[in-house]
Amino acid sequence: MNYKFADRMGNLKASAIREILKHTQDPSVIPFAAGNPAPEAFPTAEIARISNEILQKNPIAALQYSITEGYTPLRNTLKEQYQAKNIMKDGDDLIIVTGTQQGLDLTTRVLVNEGDTVICEMPSFVGALNAFKAGGANLVGVEMEDDGISIEKLEKALQENKNTKFLYLIPNFQNPSGITMSLEKRKAVYEMALKYGVMIFEDNPYGDLRFTGEHVPNIKTLDTEGIVIYAGSFSKTLSPGMRVAFIIANAAVTQKIVVVKQTNDVHTNIWSQMVCEQFMRENDWDAHIANLCEIYRKKAKLMLDGMDAHFNPIVTHTVPEGGLFIWGTLPEGVDMMKFCTEAVQEHKVAVVPGTAFMPNESDVTRSFRLNFSTPTDEQIVRGIELLGKMTYNLK
Amino acid sequence: MNYKFADRMGNLKASAIREILKHTQDPSVIPFAAGNPAPEAFPTAEIARISNEILQKNPIAALQYSITEGYTPLRNTLKEQYQAKNIMKDGDDLIIVTGTQQGLDLTTRVLVNEGDTVICEMPSFVGALNAFKAGGANLVGVEMEDDGISIEKLEKALQENKNTKFLYLIPNFQNPSGITMSLEKRKAVYEMALKYGVMIFEDNPYGDLRFTGEHVPNIKTLDTEGIVIYAGSFSKTLSPGMRVAFIIANAAVTQKIVVVKQTNDVHTNIWSQMVCEQFMRENDWDAHIANLCEIYRKKAKLMLDGMDAHFNPIVTHTVPEGGLFIWGTLPEGVDMMKFCTEAVQEHKVAVVPGTAFMPNESDVTRSFRLNFSTPTDEQIVRGIELLGKMTYNLK
Numbered sequence: 001m002n003y004k005f006a007d008r009m010g011n012l013k014a015s016a017i018r019e020i021l022k023h024t025q026d027p028s029v030i031p032f033a034a035g036n037p038a039p040e041a042f043p044t045a046e047i048a049r050i051s052n053e054i055l056q057k058n059p060i061a062a063l064q065y066s067i068t069e070g071y072t073p074l075r076n077t078l079k080e081q082y083q084a085k086n087i088m089k090d091g092d093d094l095i096i097v098t099g100t101q102q103g104l105d106l107t108t109r110v111l112v113n114e115g116d117t118v119i120c121e122m123p124s125f126v127g128a129l130n131a132f133k134a135g136g137a138n139l140v141g142v143e144m145e146d147d148g149i150s151i152e153k154l155e156k157a158l159q160e161n162k163n164t165k166f167l168y169l170i171p172n173f174q175n176p177s178g179i180t181m182s183l184e185k186r187k188a189v190y191e192m193a194l195k196y197g198v199m200i201f202e203d204n205p206y207g208d209l210r211f212t213g214e215h216v217p218n219i220k221t222l223d224t225e226g227i228v229i230y231a232g233s234f235s236k237t238l239s240p241g242m243r244v245a246f247i248i249a250n251a252a253v254t255q256k257i258v259v260v261k262q263t264n265d266v267h268t269n270i271w272s273q274m275v276c277e278q279f280m281r282e283n284d285w286d287a288h289i290a291n292l293c294e295i296y297r298k299k300a301k302l303m304l305d306g307m308d309a310h311f312n313p314i315v316t317h318t319v320p321e322g323g324l325f326i327w328g329t330l331p332e333g334v335d336m337m338k339f340c341t342e343a344v345q346e347h348k349v350a351v352v353p354g355t356a357f358m359p360n361e362s363d364v365t366r367s368f369r370l371n372f373s374t375p376t377d378e379q380i381v382r383g384i385e386l387l388g389k390m391t392y393n394l395k
Numbered sequence: 396m397n398y399k400f401a402d403r404m405g406n407l408k409a410s411a412i413r414e415i416l417k418h419t420q421d422p423s424v425i426p427f428a429a430g431n432p433a434p435e436a437f438p439t440a441e442i443a444r445i446s447n448e449i450l451q452k453n454p455i456a457a458l459q460y461s462i463t464e465g466y467t468p469l470r471n472t473l474k475e476q477y478q479a480k481n482i483m484k485d486g487d488d489l490i491i492v493t494g495t496q497q498g499l500d501l502t503t504r505v506l507v508n509e510g511d512t513v514i515c516e517m518p519s520f521v522g523a524l525n526a527f528k529a530g531g532a533n534l535v536g537v538e539m540e541d542d543g544i545s546i547e548k549l550e551k552a553l554q555e556n557k558n559t560k561f562l563y564l565i566p567n568f569q570n571p572s573g574i575t576m577s578l579e580k581r582k583a584v585y586e587m588a589l590k591y592g593v594m595i596f597e598d599n600p601y602g603d604l605r606f607t608g609e610h611v612p613n614i615k616t617l618d619t620e621g622i623v624i625y626a627g628s629f630s631k632t633l634s635p636g637m638r639v640a641f642i643i644a645n646a647a648v649t650q651k652i653v654v655v656k657q658t659n660d661v662h663t664n665i666w667s668q669m670v671c672e673q674f675m676r677e678n679d680w681d682a683h684i685a686n687l688c689e690i691y692r693k694k695a696k697l698m699l700d701g702m703d704a705h706f707n708p709i710v711t712h713t714v715p716e717g718g719l720f721i722w723g724t725l726p727e728g729v730d731m732m733k734f735c736t737e738a739v740q741e742h743k744v745a746v747v748p749g750t751a752f753m754p755n756e757s758d759v760t761r762s763f764r765l766n767f768s769t770p771t772d773e774q775i776v777r778g779i780e781l782l783g784k785m786t787y788n789l790k
Contacts, residue, residue, distance in 0.1 A: 001594075001621050003647055004560075006508050012654050036460050044454035052447045059439035063634035065431050098493060098638075098660045105659045109529070113401050114509075127661065134504070134658040165399075199396075226396050239458035241665040243493075252398055259407050263529040264500045265493045266522065269664040270636040 008114075011133045023344045030383035033350035034374040035175070035324055037236055038299065041292050041373070043279070047239065050278045054271065062271040068262045070096025070246070071273035077280050078232075078246055086221045087230055093251040095258055098268045099243040100205055100231045103257075104128050106264065107166075107201060107229060107247070108135030110256045117161040119198075120168040121149050123327075123357030123365065125175045128168055128203065138163075141359035144174075148181030151188045158196040166199040166229070171219060172207040173323025176357045176369035180321050183216050190222045198227075205233045205245075206323035208289045211297030213321035226250035234276050236324070237289065242272035296324065296373060302380045303372040310388025317370075324373040327354075330366045334394045340368055347386045403509075406528045418739045425778035428745035429769040430570065430719055432631055433694065436687050436768070438674070442634065445673045449666065457666040463657045465491025465641070466668035472675050473627075473641055481616045482625055488646040490653055493663045495600055495626045495640040498652075499523050501659065502561075502596060502624060502642075503530030505651045512556040514593075515563040516544050518722075518752030518760065520570045523563055523598065533558075536754035539569075541713075543576030546583045553591040561594040561624070566614060567602040568718025571752045571764035575716055578611050585617045593622075600628045600640075601718035603684045606692030608716035621645035629671050631719070632684065637667035691719065691768060697775045698767040705783025712765075719768040722749075725761045729789045735763055742781040 023029050054062050069075065075094050082088035097103040104127070112118065114136035120129065122141025132139055140161055142153045148171065158164055169189065171181040181189075193200050202219045220230040226249075233245035247257060261267075303326060307317055314331040328351075330336050340353040354367035372380060419428050449457050464470065470489050477483035492498040499522070507513065509531035515524065517536025527534055535556055537548045543566065553559055564584065566576040576584075588595050597614045615625040621644075628640035642652060656662075698721060702712055712723040723746075725731050735748040749762035767775060 001645070003645075004506075005651055006504065006506055006511075008508075009505060009651055009654075012658070034460075039455050039459075042455060042458050044450065044458065047458065048447065048450035048454060051450055052443065055439065055443035055446055059443060060434050060437060063437050063439065063442065063636045064434075065429075065630075065635045098664075101658070102660045109401065110404060111399075111401055113403075116401075127658070130658045134655060235460075240460045241458045241662075243660060243662070243664050250396070250398075256400055256404055259404075260529060263407070263496070263522070263525045264659065265497045265638060267636075267638070269493075269638050269667060271667070272664060 008134065008136055011136065012130065024350045028348055029344060030349045030379045031374045032370045032383055033352045034371055036374045037240065038295055038373045041295050042239060043288065046279065046283060047275060050275050050282070051271070054274050054278065062274055064270070066267045066270040068258050068267050070268060071270060071277060074273045074277035077277055082232070082248055087218055088248050089223065091226060091250055092248055093254040094246055094248045095254045096268050096273060097245050097247055097261065098265055099235060099240070100203060100233045100245040101127050101131065102261070102264070103231045103245055103247045104131040104201070104203070105134070106257045106260045108132055108137060109260050110253070111165045111199065112137045115163065117164040118166055118168055119154065119157050119161065119164055120359055121170065121174060122359055122363060123176050123354055123367070124168065124359065125170060125203070126356050129357070129359055132168070139359040141363060144177055144179055146179065148179060148185040149189065151185060151192070154189065155192060158192065158198065164196065164198045166201050167193055168201045168203065169219065170203045171216070172204055173209065173320050173325070175206070175323070176325050176352065176354070177327040178318040178320030178323060178325045180213070180216060186216065186219045187222060190219055190228070193227055194225060200228045201231065202228055203231045205231070205236050207232070208237055209293055209296055209324070210322035211293045211300060220248065229253060237292065238276060238279060242269065242275065244268060244272050244276050293322070296322070299372040299377070299380065300326070302377055303370065303384060306381060306384030306388070310385050312388070312391035312394070315391045324371055326370040326372065328368050328370055330394065332366070334366060336366045336368060338395065339390065343387060343390060347390065349383045349386050351387070403529065403531055406531065407525065419745045423743055424739060425744045425774045426769045427765045427778055428747045430766055431769045432635065433690055433768045436690050437634060438683065441674065441678060442670060445670050445677070446666070449669050449673065457669055459665070461662045461665040463653050463662050465663060466665060466672060469668045469672035472672055477627070477643055482613055483643050484618065486621060486645055487643055488649040489641055489643045490649045491663050491668060492640050492642055492656065493660055494630060494635070494638040495598060495628045496522050496526065497656070497659070498626045498640055498642045499526040499596070499598070500529070501652045501655045503527055503532060504655050505648070506560045506594065507532045510558065512559040513561055513563055514549065514552050514556065514559055515754055516565065516569060517754055517758060518571050518749055518762070519563065519754065520565060520598070521751050524754055527563070534754040536758060539572055539574055541574065543574060543580040544584065546580060546587070549584065550587060553587065553593065559591065559593045561596050562588055563596045563598065564614065565598045566611070567599055568604065568715050568720070570601070570718070571720050571747065571749070572722040573713040573715030573718060573720045575608070575611060581611065581614045582617060585614055585623070588622055589620060595623045596626065597623055598626045600626070600631050602627070603632055604688055604691055604719070605717035606688045606695060615643065624648060632687065633671060633674060637664065637670065639663060639667050639671050688717070691717070694767040694772070694775065695721070697772055698765065698779060701776060701779030701783070705780050707783070707786035707789070710786045719766055721765040721767065723763050723765055725789065727761065729761060731761045731763060733790065734785065738782060738785060742785065744778045744781050746782070
């Protein structure tokens with residue numbers, strides 16, 4: 001048959017980085033390209049214990065159909081935690097989604113008409129960019145500075161794109177740049193969103209994983225007008241394979257998301273939701289998070305120290321205060337894609353070319369993303385040495 | 396804030412049956428309105444054993460990120476099973492989805508432009524209808540006869556709707572009608588789809604649950620041209636809470652579905668996929684299915700016998716050969732919605748008004764859906780007696 005696909009499928013092209021990521025399946029390749037939590041960050045014994053208890057004591061509830069909004073005890077636990085953080089406000093609701101990815105997709109479907117604009121940081125998380133494109137959004141990227149998105153360029157983008165529906169921001173340890181937005185910029189971004197009548201999607205998957213520096217209040221804590229949609233996730237704190245995340249927003253917005261979620265997957269895997277709830281109830285969550293931060297602090301330090309020791313100083317990089325990623329930038333005149341391709345093909349070190357994180361194919365970058373959570377310590381040391389040698393032979 | 400939602404949200408209205416379904420949360424209400432597998436149909440001990448083994452032996456694989464297409468060993472097991480059934484053909488691929496609901500949603504997004512037509516049986520599964528509406532489809536319902544969709548009316552609908560992208564059909568023990576499509580009609584429908592150049596989405600969640608009569612080959616077995624998208628699910632055979640289902644279609648189609656799935660939820664809960672795979676590998680699947688069929692055969696018989704004994708014969712009903720549902724029809728002149736409302740409010744018996752399953756709000760029906768898998772045997776006997784009394788006092 002000559003298949004006639006929907007026009008929107010034209011928005012979704014095979015990713016330019018797919019070829020490079022293919023190599024990451026090869027176990028002999030050093031995996032700086034992934035974004036997986038470290039194996040030692042999974043509390044596997046405790047999850048196994050809880051899961052077994054649920055399936056022994058309450059199996060039907062864990063295996064039967066459930067409600068779209070999410071498992072009520074988990075929602076209540078999270079509501080309490082996020083009310084205490086001033087992220088969940090009066091008039092807000094909290095719903096469970098099948099990973100933040102689903103939250104991004106559903107939010108786009110709820111807010112964006114074909115051709116409406118979504119403004120994002122440039123670079124930004126490729127999964128979010130693809131969800132926006134799949135939803136027919138016009139993507140506009142705004143350049144980042146050391147302390148977050150450029151406020152001047154953001155205002156220009158808002159002036160030039162009157163059909164903007166929301167800003168997509170990852171204020172903490174951004175993916176891919178590792179940059180944290182300053183409090184001043186968070187305030188400025190919020191005020192600008194209010195001024196131009198657009199919403200903000202604040203994606204905070206890494207927020208808990210701060211291993212140095214001072215906590216910066218989330219944009220959602222500033223939100224008196226109900227314009228911020230906040231996304232949190234268990235993917236980096238407990239398990240990404242479970243696909244459990246949550247959205248906090250004004251109830252008028254979450255109600256719409258629930259309506260679309262029902263048509264999308266009815267509800268999120270209920271066993272996983274029960275495991276998350278019981279884990280939070282029976283464990284010291286703050287101590288668990290502190291343990292993760294210590295794991296990632298060490299790994300980040302190992303990679304950053306290696307880069308300082310082995311990289312040609314003409315290659316610059318960010319110094320993240322948390323999260324999973326470092327953003328390296330090659331000097332002018334160097335072919336970044338060639339560098340990344342050689343790294344994986346000749347030296348078996350996989351990094352992600354920065355183009356993957358650009359809102360539009362025409363956006364140019366000389367940067368690449370390094371991940372320190374997935375590789376072992378030995379892989380970090382060896383991989384950085386190999387990349388370091390490459391930086392002294394740049395073409 | 397004065398929220399501006401996307402235009403497509405106007406397609407999704409709060410369900411007319413929501414009020415009635417609210418009562419089903421009340422444990423004192425007899426649940427003929429649900430579609431849940433019977434509690435005794437869950438192999439809970441075996442799932443607990445397998446899950447525990449996975450989380451002891453291979454926890455990181457069960458909790459880490461995975462690939463969008465699905466868990467390879469599960470896909471391979473299913474491919475083998477469905478090749479043997481002649482449902483999976485040369486050129487086809489099989490991918491895992493987060494419940495058939497996601498398969499319906501993703502297929503709509505892959506195939507349907509705003510305003511394109513999807514033709515479905517009338518009545519049909521409300522979750523599918525909502526997924527099509529959410530995707531901007533124009534829904535056209537075609538009346539059913541005792542042996543499935545009316546072929547004459549289907550051809551008329553195809554002639555009148557040149558922009559039809561696919562037919563949505565549940566040939567086995569249809570939800571909500573319980574009707575099974577005859578082999579002759581399956582052949583006729585397939586030929587007609589070929590003639591008019593449209594695809595078929597064959598939804599088969601109940602196909603394994605035949606408790607009487609002879610197996611009828613699936614439409615997909617007739618498919619020489621790659622126009623049938625087949626959906627199977629573990630929701631009725633193992634656990635709906637796991638949200639694991641699968642799509643079999645020409646690889647050109649599954650590739651597109653995978654691209655959209657990646658933007659939607661990255662991948663399906665991997666622990667659940669591993670449990671499904673190991674359950675199929677270590678258990679006699681056919682014996683497991685035979686056990687389920689026996690459970691539902693008894694429950695269906697209990698309900699049908701009760702209806703024959705207690706219902707006023709002016710109320711007719713289907714006699715399903717499998718699945719979970721019976722479709723009752725009130726005589727002309729009776730207010731069906733009033734009947735359903737009184738049933739739940741005055742007699743605490745919840746059934747679903749047939750309007751819930753109509754493609755368009757203007758479609759009229761005097762029918763209602765009864766489910767025999769969710770209630771206990773005692774609830775079936777008592778509930779049918781109560782409804783039976785009502786059928787002698789119809790207004």
